[in-house]
Amino acid sequence: MHRSLYNWTMALSARKSAEIWLAVIAFVESSIFLIPADVLFLPMALARPERAWRYAIVATIFSVLGGIAGWWIGSFAFEAVAVPILEFWGKLDTFNALKDGITYETILLMLVTSGFAHLPPIKVVTILSGAVHVNLWLFAVSALVTRGARFLLLAWLLRRYGEDIRHFIEKRLGKLAMIGAGVVIAAYVIYKLMLH
Template identity: 60%
Template structure:
């Protein structure tokens, strides 16, 4: 099912309505959807490199707006709406464990790693941020910086290096994500030790 969904998202890149689909998928990815916006953004960037930064901006704005929707789900409607969504994806137990074991610092770290590398999935972190009542302005700032960094970096790399880097990113996305996660955790731990 996920493979078919991924192929459907890829097929949207060739349509004239691709920017609207990109906005929609980036929005729902940040709150309830499984397929990352990158699945549509990458082929769009390769097809129209002159529009790279425009597409990155669309993805960033829509992703942050979707993140706010996820935050609101967690903050205002966790039991009524968010729990059934998490249960549908089989993520409820993982989410409940996270909810019981996080504090503000861990939420900010997860926002960073999730925004940049999808670890953990962005929808979990946006809902969790609302559940633990992370300040909305801090949430918006973190989401804007991390999601913007991801999408604009992809836009820059594909505009600068073209299809070769696109294929490399698509093949090695998991390894790149793990490397970014390790670096983010290292920076986080160093900053915590320095603050003390």
């Protein structure tokens, strides 16, 4: 099912309404959808590099708005909406494991790691932020910075290197981002251990 969703999302980039679809996918990715907006963003930015920055801004804004929707689901409709969504995508166990002992620091850390490396998936973090009642303004600003940094970095890479960088982005950038996220998480764990 994931492969067919991936292919369907990628096919949207060829439509005249691709920019609208980018906004929709960026929005729903942050609250309920499994496929990242990058799948649509990359071919769109390569096809029209002069619009890469614009696409990055659209993806960022709608990703943050979708994150706020995820926060709202977690805060006000957890049992009715969040649990079925998380169960459907097989993320409820991940969510429950993350919820235990959560703090503002760990939410900010997860916003950074999910914003850059999809670790954990952004929808898990947005719903979790609402469920534990993280301050909405803090959440929105953090999401804006991390999601914006990701899309703007992708836009810059695509504008500078074009098609040549696509393989690197699709195959290796995610792994590098995960390594970076792992380093950030390890640094945080070491920091917490040193405090105790």
